[in-house]
Amino acid sequence: MMIDRLTLLQKIGVYIATFFFLLFILMPFIEMIRVSLRPMSHLMTADFTWWSEDFSLQAYRDMWVTVPLLGRYIFNSIFVASAVTAITMVVVIPAAYAYARLEFPFKSLSLGGFLAVNMFTGAVLLIPLYRVLRSLSMLNTYWAMIIPGVAFLIPTGIWLLRSYLEKIPKELEEAAYVDGASRLYTLRRVVIPLAIPGLIVVGTAVFIGAYAQQFLFAITFNNVREIQPLPAGLYEFIGYQDVTWNEMMAAALTGITPVMIVFLFLQKYLVAGLTAGAVKE
Amino acid sequence: MTLVAEGAAPDRMQRRELSERAFAWLLISPAVIFILVIVVWPLAETIRLSFTDATLGGENFVGIANYAALFSDPKFWQTVGRTFYWMVLAVSLKLIVGLIGASLLNAAIPGKALFRVLVMPPWVIPVAIGVIGWKWMYNGYFGLISGLLQEFGLVEDRVALLATKTSAFYSAVVTDVWVGTPMVTLFFLAAMQGVSKDLYEAAWVDGASRWYRFRRITIPQIMPVIVSMALLSAIWTFNSFEIIWILTEGGPRGATTTLIIDTYKVAISSQRFGEGAARAVVIVVLLAVFSLFYLWFLNRVNRHYGAK
Numbered sequence: 001m002m003i004d005r006l007t008l009l010q011k012i013g014v015y016i017a018t019f020f021f022l023l024f025i026l027m028p029f030i031e032m033i034r035v036s037l038r039p040m041s042h043l044m045t046a047d048f049t050w051w052s053e054d055f056s057l058q059a060y061r062d063m064w065v066t067v068p069l070l071g072r073y074i075f076n077s078i079f080v081a082s083a084v085t086a087i088t089m090v091v092v093i094p095a096a097y098a099y100a101r102l103e104f105p106f107k108s109l110s111l112g113g114f115l116a117v118n119m120f121t122g123a124v125l126l127i128p129l130y131r132v133l134r135s136l137s138m139l140n141t142y143w144a145m146i147i148p149g150v151a152f153l154i155p156t157g158i159w160l161l162r163s164y165l166e167k168i169p170k171e172l173e174e175a176a177y178v179d180g181a182s183r184l185y186t187l188r189r190v191v192i193p194l195a196i197p198g199l200i201v202v203g204t205a206v207f208i209g210a211y212a213q214q215f216l217f218a219i220t221f222n223n224v225r226e227i228q229p230l231p232a233g234l235y236e237f238i239g240y241q242d243v244t245w246n247e248m249m250a251a252a253l254t255g256i257t258p259v260m261i262v263f264l265f266l267q268k269y270l271v272a273g274l275t276a277g278a279v280k281e
Numbered sequence: 282m283t284l285v286a287e288g289a290a291p292d293r294m295q296r297r298e299l300s301e302r303a304f305a306w307l308l309i310s311p312a313v314i315f316i317l318v319i320v321v322w323p324l325a326e327t328i329r330l331s332f333t334d335a336t337l338g339g340e341n342f343v344g345i346a347n348y349a350a351l352f353s354d355p356k357f358w359q360t361v362g363r364t365f366y367w368m369v370l371a372v373s374l375k376l377i378v379g380l381i382g383a384s385l386l387n388a389a390i391p392g393k394a395l396f397r398v399l400v401m402p403p404w405v406i407p408v409a410i411g412v413i414g415w416k417w418m419y420n421g422y423f424g425l426i427s428g429l430l431q432e433f434g435l436v437e438d439r440v441a442l443l444a445t446k447t448s449a450f451y452s453a454v455v456t457d458v459w460v461g462t463p464m465v466t467l468f469f470l471a472a473m474q475g476v477s478k479d480l481y482e483a484a485w486v487d488g489a490s491r492w493y494r495f496r497r498i499t500i501p502q503i504m505p506v507i508v509s510m511a512l513l514s515a516i517w518t519f520n521s522f523e524i525i526w527i528l529t530e531g532g533p534r535g536a537t538t539t540l541i542i543d544t545y546k547v548a549i550s551s552q553r554f555g556e557g558a559a560r561a562v563v564i565v566v567l568l569a570v571f572s573l574f575y576l577w578f579l580n581r582v583n584r585h586y587g588a589k
Binding site (some may be wrong): 005006011014015017018021022024025026027028029031032035077090091092094095097098099102103104105107110113114117118119120121123124125126127128129131132147148150151152154155158183184208211212213214215216220229230231232234245248249252255256259260263264267 | 301302304305306307308309311312313315316318319320322323324326327330378381382385386388389390396398399400401402403404405406407408409410411413414415417418425459462463513516517520522523527541544545548549554557558561564565568569572
C-alpha cells in the first residue's frame with residue numbers, strides 16, 4: 001500500500017535501527033557461541049579479541065565428560081515443562097470455558113482473584129510452599145517443580161484461553177445442545193475441536209513460561225541431581241577452582257536447541273495468536 | 282449429579298442436567314483448588330509466620346516484633362527505595378525499547394518475518410541461561426563489554442562491571458530489560474497490527490506525517506495493551522529473582538538487593554522463616570497498593586479524557 005511505502009533513506013534507517021535492536025537482543029547468544037568454540041586456556045589468557053584462529057568444537061565433546069548427567073538435565077527441563085503444560089491445560093480448558101460462556105455467582109470476583117495471583121511469584125511464598133510440598137511428600141521429586149509451576153501459570157492460561165473461546169460462535173454449541181447433547185459432551189466434542197488453534201497458542205505460551213522459569217523451584221525444592229533441570233545443572237560447570245565457561249556455554253546452547261527447533265515451527269501461530277488474544281476489543 | 286457418561290450418546294429423553302451455575306463451578310473447581318493449595322494457603326501461612334520467630338528449630342508467637350524490627354531498620358527502607366527505582370527504571374526501558382522494537386518490526390520492509398522470529402529467543406529460553414550469558418559478558422577479564430569499552434578507548438583498563446556498586450545495579454537493569462523486552466515487543470506488535478487501517482488512511486489523506494500518525498493514532502489505539510503490559514511488567518520486575526540472583530546474589534555490598542532478594546536471603550539462605558515471612562508480606566502489600574493505585578489512577582485518566 002502506498003501509505004506504508006518508505007523512501008530509500010527511510011528504509012536504510014529502519015534497517016540500521018533494526019540491526020541495533022536485534023544486536024541487543026541476540027548479543028548474548030552470539031557471545032555464547034563464540035565462547036563455546038574457543039579453548040578454555042585461550043579464553044582466559046588472551047585479551048579480548050573478536051576473531052581467533054583457534055575455533056574448535058572440543059567443548060561440545062568435553063562437556064558430556066565434565067558433567068556426565070548433562071543429557072539428563074536437558075531431558076528434565078523439557079520433561080518438567082511438558083508436564084506443567086499438560087496439567088495446566090487440563091485445568092485451564094474447563095475453567096476458561098466457564099468464564100467465556102457461563103454465568104455464575106462470583107464470576108468476575110473469582111476471575112479477578114485468579115489474575116491477582118500474578119502478584120505473587122513463587123519467591124514470595126517459598127517458605128510455606130516448602131512445607132506444603134514436604135507434607136505432600138513431594139520435595140526432591142519432579143512434582144516439587146511441576147506443581148508450583150502449574151499453579152502460577154493457571155491464571156495466565158485462563159486469561160489467554162478465555163478470549164479465544166469467546167470468539168467461537170455460540171450458535172454451534174446451541175445447536176448441539178438443542179440436539180440433546182449434554183454440556184460436558186458439547187465442551188468435549190464441539191468446543192475443544194474448534195478451539196485447537198487457540199489451544200496451541202496457549203499451550204505454547206504456557207510451555208514457554210514453564211520452561212523459562214524452572215530455576216527457582218529447582219534450587220529451592222530439589223537437591224536430587226538426577227532430576228535437576230538444565231539451568232540448575234549448568235552450575236556443575238562451576239568447579240572448585242574455576243569455571244569451564246566454554247563447556248558451560250556449549251551445554252546451554254545444546255540444551256536449548258531442541259526447544260528452539262520446535263518453537264521455530266510454532267512461532268507463526270504464536271504471533272498470530274497473541275494478536276487475537278492481546279487486542280481483544 | 283448425573284452427567285451423561287463419557288462417550289455415551291446423549292439421551293434426549295432422560296436428560297437430567299446440572300444447573301448452569303453448578304456446571305460452571307464444577308469446571309473451575311480444579312483451578313480453584315490448585316490456587317487454594319499452592320497460593321492462598323501458603324499466603325495465609327506466610328502471614329501467620331510473619332508474627333512468629335520461626336526457624337528450623339521451632340516457632341513462638343512474637344507479635345509485631347518482626348515488622349517493628351524491619352521498619353526501624355534504615356537498610357530496609359533503602360531496599361524498598363531501591364526496589365521501586367529498579368522497577369520504574371526497568372519497566373520504563375522495557376516499554377520504550379519494546380515500543381521502538383515493535384515499530385521497527387511493524388515497518389513494511391523485506392525481511393520483517395525473519396526479524397520477528399529473531400526477537401524471540403530471550404523469551405523462549407530459560408531465563409537463567411540468558412543471564413549466565415550476560416554474566417559472562419560483564420566479566421572483567423575477558424568479557425565482551427569490557428573488551429568493547431577498551432577497544433573504543435572508553436576505558437583504560439579492564440572493567441569488572443558486576444564488581445562495583447553502581448555498575449552492578451545498572452548492569453542488572455540492562456539484563457532485566459533484555460529478558461523482558463521480547464515479550465513486550467511482541468504484544469505491542471500484535472496490538473499495532475490490530476489497529477484499523479482506515480484510521481491511518483484517513484490521516485494520510487489529510488496529509489498527516491508518519492510521526493503524527495504514530496503519536497495520534499498508533500499510541501492511543503494500542504494504549505490498552507501498553508497499560509496492561511506496564512502493570513504486568515511492573516509486578517514481574519518487582520518480583521524478579523533469577524536475574525539478580527545469578528548475576529550478583531544482591532551484591533556487591535547490597536547494591537542490587539531488592540526486596541525479593543532480601544526475602545530469599547533471610548528466609549531461605551539463613552532460614553529465619555519468621556523474619557523472611559514478614560518481608561514477603563510487605564512485598565505483597567506494597568504490590569497490592571501499587572496495583573490498586575495504578576488502576577485507580579488509570580481510571581481517573583480515562584474518565585478525564587473520556588476514553589472507553
